[in-house]
Amino acid sequence: MNPKTFLIVLGKELRDALRDRRTLARLLIPAVFMGPLMLMVISNLVSSLEAQAEQREVMAVGMDDAPTLRNYLERQTYTIKAAPADYEEQLRKARLNQPVLVIGKDFEKELADGDAPKLEIVSDSANQRAQVGVRTLSKLVQGFAQERGGLALMLRGVPPGLLQPIEVNERDLASTQARASQITGMIPMFIIMAVLYGALTAALDTTAGERERGSLEPLLMNPVPHTALVFGKWGAVALLGMAVAVLANLGYVPAQDLIHNESLQAMFRFGPGEALRFLLLLLPLAAGLSALLMAVAIRSKTFKEAQAGSALVITGISLAPMVSIMNPGAEPFWYYLVPGLGQYTLMMQVLKGQALQAMPVLTTVAGGVLIMLLGLGYVARSMKSAVAR
Amino acid sequence: MIRLDQISKRFVARTAGKARAPSLFKRAAATTVQAVDQLSLDAPDGRITGLLGPNGAGKTTSLRMLAGLLPPDTGRISVDGIDAAARPREALARMGILGDAHGLYPRLSARENIVYFGRLQGMEPDAANARADELARLLDMHALLDRRTEGFSQGERMKTALARALVHDPANIVLDEPTNGLDVLATRGLREALRHLRSPEGGAKCIVFSTHIMQEVEQLCDRVTVVAGGRRVAEGTVEELLAQAGCTRFEDAFVALAYGSQNGSQNGAAA
Numbered sequence: 001m002n003p004k005t006f007l008i009v010l011g012k013e014l015r016d017a018l019r020d021r022r023t024l025a026r027l028l029i030p031a032v033f034m035g036p037l038m039l040m041v042i043s044n045l046v047s048s049l050e051a052q053a054e055q056r057e058v059m060a061v062g063m064d065d066a067p068t069l070r071n072y073l074e075r076q077t078y079t080i081k082a083a084p085a086d087y088e089e090q091l092r093k094a095r096l097n098q099p100v101l102v103i104g105k106d107f108e109k110e111l112a113d114g115d116a117p118k119l120e121i122v123s124d125s126a127n128q129r130a131q132v133g134v135r136t137l138s139k140l141v142q143g144f145a146q147e148r149g150g151l152a153l154m155l156r157g158v159p160p161g162l163l164q165p166i167e168v169n170e171r172d173l174a175s176t177q178a179r180a181s182q183i184t185g186m187i188p189m190f191i192i193m194a195v196l197y198g199a200l201t202a203a204l205d206t207t208a209g210e211r212e213r214g215s216l217e218p219l220l221m222n223p224v225p226h227t228a229l230v231f232g233k234w235g236a237v238a239l240l241g242m243a244v245a246v247l248a249n250l251g252y253v254p255a256q257d258l259i260h261n262e263s264l265q266a267m268f269r270f271g272p273g274e275a276l277r278f279l280l281l282l283l284p285l286a287a288g289l290s291a292l293l294m295a296v297a298i299r300s301k302t303f304k305e306a307q308a309g310s311a312l313v314i315t316g317i318s319l320a321p322m323v324s325i326m327n328p329g330a331e332p333f334w335y336y337l338v339p340g341l342g343q344y345t346l347m348m349q350v351l352k353g354q355a356l357q358a359m360p361v362l363t364t365v366a367g368g369v370l371i372m373l374l375g376l377g378y379v380a381r382s383m384k385s386a387v388a389r
Numbered sequence: 390m391i392r393l394d395q396i397s398k399r400f401v402a403r404t405a406g407k408a409r410a411p412s413l414f415k416r417a418a419a420t421t422v423q424a425v426d427q428l429s430l431d432a433p434d435g436r437i438t439g440l441l442g443p444n445g446a447g448k449t450t451s452l453r454m455l456a457g458l459l460p461p462d463t464g465r466i467s468v469d470g471i472d473a474a475a476r477p478r479e480a481l482a483r484m485g486i487l488g489d490a491h492g493l494y495p496r497l498s499a500r501e502n503i504v505y506f507g508r509l510q511g512m513e514p515d516a517a518n519a520r521a522d523e524l525a526r527l528l529d530m531h532a533l534l535d536r537r538t539e540g541f542s543q544g545e546r547m548k549t550a551l552a553r554a555l556v557h558d559p560a561n562i563v564l565d566e567p568t569n570g571l572d573v574l575a576t577r578g579l580r581e582a583l584r585h586l587r588s589p590e591g592g593a594k595c596i597v598f599s600t601h602i603m604q605e606v607e608q609l610c611d612r613v614t615v616v617a618g619g620r621r622v623a624e625g626t627v628e629e630l631l632a633q634a635g636c637t638r639f640e641d642a643f644v645a646l647a648y649g650s651q652n653g654s655q656n657g658a659a660a
Binding site for chain 1: 456457458477478479481482484486488489490491492493494495496497505506508509510511550553554
């Protein structure tokens with residue numbers, strides 16, 4: 001390969017692509033802002049859920065008929081609010097975001113008689129926020145029942161401990177960062193998509209676009225090796241993919257300050273170090289994907305045809321992380337052999353604060369280089385026959 | 390100096406004609422088309438050699454083989470004595486080719502389009518820039534030079550593509566229907582530019598010029614090769630061809646030579 005020709009082609013393709021401001025802007029907005037925006041929205045959601053939990057409020061219907069229960073709740077420092085009359089309607093329409101406790105008219109009497117009065121916790125499982133409060137409320141009511149039961153036993157001289165023959169303790173093995181990665185797991189996905197979108201336009205423009213314009217034929221009439229042309233074009237495509245990935249990465253660094261939720265902020269660690277490791281992991285992906293997109297596009301006569309062809313690549317790569325999301329915890333070795341999925345798994349390890357291992361990293365590098373070489377070889381071979389038809 | 394020595398090219402095409410009742414699952418039968426059949430052409434330096442033929446006579450296919458985009462099935466192509474098959478890059482460096490497809494990069498200016506190809510031809514940036522200015526003078530396109538080629542008219546695009554093909558000052562110039570879409574003034578300007586390039590002051594270039602327009606051939610070409618059905622059917626100066634066909638108008642002579650021979654041949658139209 002001729003390095004001078006490579007640089008000439010690279011320079012021209014970069015200049016050409018960067019002049020296409022409108023396309024660049026349209027591509028950067030989703031690639032760079034989408035992820036941080038999602039993160040902010042999620043952090044706000046988590047905050048509001050936490051605030052709700054801290055509120056210690058019970059919304060009830062007919063609390064006046066249940067002074068004993070009221071006494072218990074108030075001892076647990078809960079305040080009691082009367083539910084609006086149309087609470088069912090409001091819950092359904094998600095205007096009310098906490099469950100409602102419905103108390104029967106004869107609650108107090110039935111309780112005294114030992115008739116097991118019925119309580120109703122009304123919620124709407126389609127109303128996510130209200131649904132979150134159901135568990136707390138039912139635990140609270142359970143606590144009341146247990147207290148009543150305990151008291152009744154004590155009156156009869158039975159130790160209340162008998163009702164609890166076993167003791168259950170929960171122990172969470174996830175580190176703070178591993179827990180956070182449930183929320184931050186979408187970041188690597190967005191960054192992989194950023195690489196794809198950054199490379200896509202340039203990959204199509206330098207292959208199918210060049211054919212459609214009729215500029216590929218004159219280009220091939222220059223006395224330069226075709227591999228140098230292909231490498232130059234590929235270099236520009238891969239650089240653009242990486243440039244968008246860099247911007248997308250940088251977007252998350254300030255996003256950290258935009259997270260309003262303290263506990264999330266503490267869990268979410270994404271500094272320059274993480275960003276740099278992300279980018280290094282993405283290099284082989286950008287190299288391989290650029291070549292793959294070019295190889296798919298070179299056979300197409302028009303930009304439109306190439307777009308249809310590349311849709312398959314885009315969907316495949318951007319959905320690959322779903323495999324890992326669907327099987328949380330598992331990380332079989334073949335993940336590293338799948339472009340997109342391998343990088344996703346490694347980036348998740350970075351987010352969880354785990355040390356990267358050489359073997360998986362080298363596997364993804366080898367995969368990227370292999371795809372790159374196959375793709376570029378195919379493009380170089382196809383270019384001539386593409387114009388001859 | 391460009392020499393085509395008995396080159397041939399055959400294409401395999403899959404036709405989907407109604408007569409064959411094409412179906413989704415059955416591929417149509419392959420038919421071979423002899424696009425170029427034992428064609429020879431000799432274009433000396435300092436001369437404009439016309440390649441004249443009806444649509445589909447094989448002109449573009451021949452020029453594509455000359456440009457190294459298609460390998461000829463048989464025959465030899467040499468450019469200034471260099472065998473194009475054995476040393477394709479050296480042959481390409483000695484030619485400036487304005488082919489059938491001559492798309493520009495719309496986001497680059499005319500100058501950048503020209504300089505890019507100059508650089509690929511091995512020129513230094515300064516030299517390529519100077520050459521762009523020189524060609525802009527020759528082709529009367531100074532006003533265009535630093536505008537983006539997006540939105541150029543057909544004639545402006547053609548001029549830019551021509552300047553791009555000539556940037557490395559090649560000794561051999563190959564033009565495939567360069568006046569397509571040009572208006573009267575632009576055509577006249579191009580004709581003058583070609584005459585200049587043919588003259589000793591212009592470098593006594595070897596110019597091969599393919600067209601299907603009679604007037605251009607009459608006004609410009611020193612020698613003409615008439616192609617029909619992929620084969621050379623006549624060769625000579627305009628006067629010689631008139632005498633050969635026994636006509637007084639060149640158009641009549643062309644029809645007699647090109648179509649007269651085609652009726653007798655089994656090879657239909659091609660590429």
